[in-house]
Amino acid sequence: MKNELAKKIILPILVFIGILGVWSSIATNVEEFPTPYDTYIAAFGGVNADGDEITGVLSDPFYIENEDDKGIFWQILNSLQRVFSGFALAIIVGVPMGIFIGMSKSAQYAFDPFIQIFKPVSPLAWLPLLLFIFQDINLTAISTIFVTSIWPIIINTALGVRSVSEDYMNVAKVLRFTPIEKIRQIILPVAVPFIFTGMRLSLGIAWLVIVAAEMLTGGIGIGFWIWDEYNNLNYYNIIIGIILVGLVGFILDLIMGRIADYFDYTKKGRA
Amino acid sequence: MGAQKFLHLENIEKRFPIPGNEDYVAVTNVDLEIKKNEIISIIGHSGCGKSTLLNMISGLDMQSEGYIFLKGKEIKGPGADRAVVFQNHSLLPWLTVYQNIEMAVKKVMPDLSKEERKERVEKFISMVNLDPAKDKLPNEISGGMKQRVGIARALSIKPEVLLMDEPFGALDSLTRANLQEHLMRIQQKVENTVIIITHDVDEAVLLSDRVIMMTNGPEATIGEILEVNLDRPRNRVELQHDPEYIRCREAILSFLYEKFAKEDE
Numbered sequence: 363m364k365n366e367l368a369k370k371i372i373l374p375i376l377v378f379i380g381i382l383g384v385w386s387s388i389a390t391n392v393e394e395f396p397t398p399y400d401t402y403i404a405a406f407g408g409v410n411a412d413g414d415e416i417t418g419v420l421s422d423p424f425y426i427e428n429e430d431d432k433g434i435f436w437q438i439l440n441s442l443q444r445v446f447s448g449f450a451l452a453i454i455v456g457v458p459m460g461i462f463i464g465m466s467k468s469a470q471y472a473f474d475p476f477i478q479i480f481k482p483v484s485p486l487a488w489l490p491l492l493l494f495i496f497q498d499i500n501l502t503a504i505s506t507i508f509v510t511s512i513w514p515i516i517i518n519t520a521l522g523v524r525s526v527s528e529d530y531m532n533v534a535k536v537l538r539f540t541p542i543e544k545i546r547q548i549i550l551p552v553a554v555p556f557i558f559t560g561m562r563l564s565l566g567i568a569w570l571v572i573v574a575a576e577m578l579t580g581g582i583g584i585g586f587w588i589w590d591e592y593n594n595l596n597y598y599n600i601i602i603g604i605i606l607v608g609l610v611g612f613i614l615d616l617i618m619g620r621i622a623d624y625f626d627y628t629k630k631g632r633a
Numbered sequence: 634m635g636a637q638k639f640l641h642l643e644n645i646e647k648r649f650p651i652p653g654n655e656d657y658v659a660v661t662n663v664d665l666e667i668k669k670n671e672i673i674s675i676i677g678h679s680g681c682g683k684s685t686l687l688n689m690i691s692g693l694d695m696q697s698e699g700y701i702f703l704k705g706k707e708i709k710g711p712g713a714d715r716a717v718v719f720q721n722h723s724l725l726p727w728l729t730v731y732q733n734i735e736m737a738v739k740k741v742m743p744d745l746s747k748e749e750r751k752e753r754v755e756k757f758i759s760m761v762n763l764d765p766a767k768d769k770l771p772n773e774i775s776g777g778m779k780q781r782v783g784i785a786r787a788l789s790i791k792p793e794v795l796l797m798d799e800p801f802g803a804l805d806s807l808t809r810a811n812l813q814e815h816l817m818r819i820q821q822k823v824e825n826t827v828i829i830i831t832h833d834v835d836e837a838v839l840l841s842d843r844v845i846m847m848t849n850g851p852e853a854t855i856g857e858i859l860e861v862n863l864d865r866p867r868n869r870v871e872l873q874h875d876p877e878y879i880r881c882r883e884a885i886l887s888f889l890y891e892k893f894a895k896e897d898e
Contacts, residue, residue: 410675529723532693533709537740537790545738627727 395494396598404598409477419602432582438610441576445568448507456512457557460519461545465554470520481513485571489578499579506575507568514563522556523549551627558622565618569611573612584610637705637861640667640690640794646698647685654698659685662854663699665796665845672820672827674837677847677883678895683830684798686847690828691696691717691796699838703793713741716787722779722788724771731767734758734786741790747895757785760819777808781815788823797829799837810869821866834889839869846888849895856893860886 389397396404409417423435436614463469485506492509493502526549534544555604576585582606591599623629648656660682667673675683688694692711696880701708705716724733734754735836738745738865745753758767760779766774771782779802787795801809813836820827831837837844848856861881863872872878 450819499846530725532711532717532719533725535693536691536715536717537737539712539713545739548725548755551725558665 371422391606393599394546394595395600401598401601404596405602419599428542430582433588434581435604437584437587438606441572441585442610444575445565446505446585448504448571449511449561449565449568451504452506452512452515452568453561455508456560456564459520459528460516460557460560461523461553462551463516464523465549472578477513477516480509481517483510485510486578489575498583503572503575503583507571510527511564511568514567515557515560515598517562518556518560519553523551525556526552547618552598555622555626555628558625562615562618562622565614566611569607569614573607638666638702639671640702641665641702642686642690642699643701644699645686645689645701647682647694647697647719648697649684654721657861658852659850660854661852661865665855667826668851669822671843672829672841673827673843674831674841675682675845675847676834676837676889677853678833678889678893680853682850683805683847684691684855687717687796687798687830690773691715691792693717704705705748712738714765714793716790716792716795718780718783718787718800720799720802721782722776723770724779724782726771729770730758730763730767730774730782731755732877733782734789737786737790739742742764753789754794756774760788760822761785775860776804776809780804784812784816784819787827788819788897789872793826795825797827799832802832809836813869816840817866834882834885835869837885838878839872844881844885846885846893849850849893856886857884 385398389395389400396470400410403418405418405420406414407421410416419434422435425433425630427434454521459473461472488506489502492505495523496502496505530548530552531544534548539547553587572583573588574584575587576587577589580586580589584603588603588607591597591603642665646658647660648658650656663686663884675686677683685694689696690708692715693706695709700722702825704721708715724730728736733752738750738753739806742753744752753768755764758764761784763778763781763785766778771779774782783893784800802814802847804812816827817840827840829837829840838861844859844861846857846859847853859881861877863875863877
């Protein structure tokens with residue numbers, strides 16, 4: 363057991379050193395590519411290789427210079443707000459729709475082809491259309507997230523509803539449950555773990571989408587920030603941006619996973 | 634007109650459509666009358682339509698021809714007056730033993746006060762000796778205990794008829810015997826009309842007042858009806874040498890394995 367734990371700590375460190383090695387060799391071969399050290403300084407502040415004193419991106423994440431120049435915290439917060447708005451909308455529409463499609467064969471036949479067609483459409487394809495409709499950065503970003511992240515919620519909810527066993531439905535029939543009682547007392551408890559799986563996938567997609575969407579819409583947000591740093595030739599900040607996007611996405615997934623486990627009856631009562 | 638018949642099956646036929654072919658007739662010509670507080674078993678080889686018959690009484694399935702009346706009223710769908718104990722118990726796995734029964738009581742007897750409901754649920758938990766397990770989830774208790782919860786749940790809604798579809802079929806023989814004892818003990822306490830689907834000869838004789846023997850499908854129907862004239866309470870050990878018990882057993886065995894033997898099982 364102790365050995366296992368040591369492996370879990372040591373092996374990732376070895377991989378990390380390997381990544382730094384590859385990164386350094388790229389930095390020496392590609393002109394102007396930031397070294398790991400440059401990037402570290404850019405992130406946490408200090409004196410860089412040229413001897414300049416630098417304030418790190420992460421050493422003052424909360425600063426507000428003006429509307430167009432805010433710290434990294436505000437950039438991420440703004441992206442998260444858009445993500446959660448679009449994600450919430452996707453849940454509000456997607457779950458009832460998934461339940462409907464899961465319960466009715468006719469609804470499944472009616473909607474399935476369109477779900478299959480729209481599901482693989484890239485957010486970047488939706489963006490111009492939505493920008494044209496809304497003429498507003500925020501609404502465009504939120505609606506892009508909505509249309510790209512709703513599909514896993516619908517599909518998984520419907521799958522969950524369809525996986526309700528015939529036996530449970532027979533119990534409901536014998537007790538003469540109303541449709542609402544059926545949904546609340548039988549279908550939802552079975553479907554909830556599936557719904558959360560869908561939500562987890564959906565939130566992952568939403569977080570992927572926001573970076574791309576903000577690069578095109580501009581204004582504020584982590585995606586815009588990364589693109590802006592590219593235009594400012596601050597390449598090290600792009601790397602910091604990538605790492606931050608990854609970390610935030612990882613944390614979001616972790617939280618969703620915890621919430622999903624909490625509502626999953628199959629994970630209870632096993633202890 | 635004499636006394637009203639309690640449960641009456643009249644000329645029942647069940648067909649299943651087969652695409653591009655003639656309908657498959659599973660059960661045909663079933664006429665059966667069941668008296669109040671009678672315990673009957675329906676026995677037959679698999680595929681004889683005994684479960685189909687039970688599903689039609691429960692209303693989960695509709696017959697193609699004929700009528701089923703309960704206390705003079707035609708059965709047109711499922712209802713709490715005909716509680717079902719399913720073979721695989723069908724407990725909701727996210728609810729505790731208590732909650733599983735409570736859910737049924739709450740739905741069928743909405744007028745009970747909180748205390749009355751609690752009392753009723755606990756009474757039926759005690760009836761199947763599951764007090765220590767009442768806050769456990771179905772995953773945490775044994776198969777036999779689950780089936781006892783299923784029986785408690787079915788009885789708690791005060792059904793006119795208790796329908797049991799091979800209730801002990803998935804259990805090992807010792808647990809099965811134990812549950813049969815439970816059922817007989819409960820039946821002594823709360824008189825009920827019970828219909829049990831089984832393929833176990835001993836179970837049929839031990840539990841029933843009458844045993845309905847089904848011929849083989851397709852077009853299965855009632856072959857013979859056997860009266861079991863044994864006093865209650867019945868003791869399975871003493872019965873082994875009882876001439877009536879032996880006669881009943883032999884009658885069923887000869888029906889199943891001589892008159893309507895099924896080769897390909």
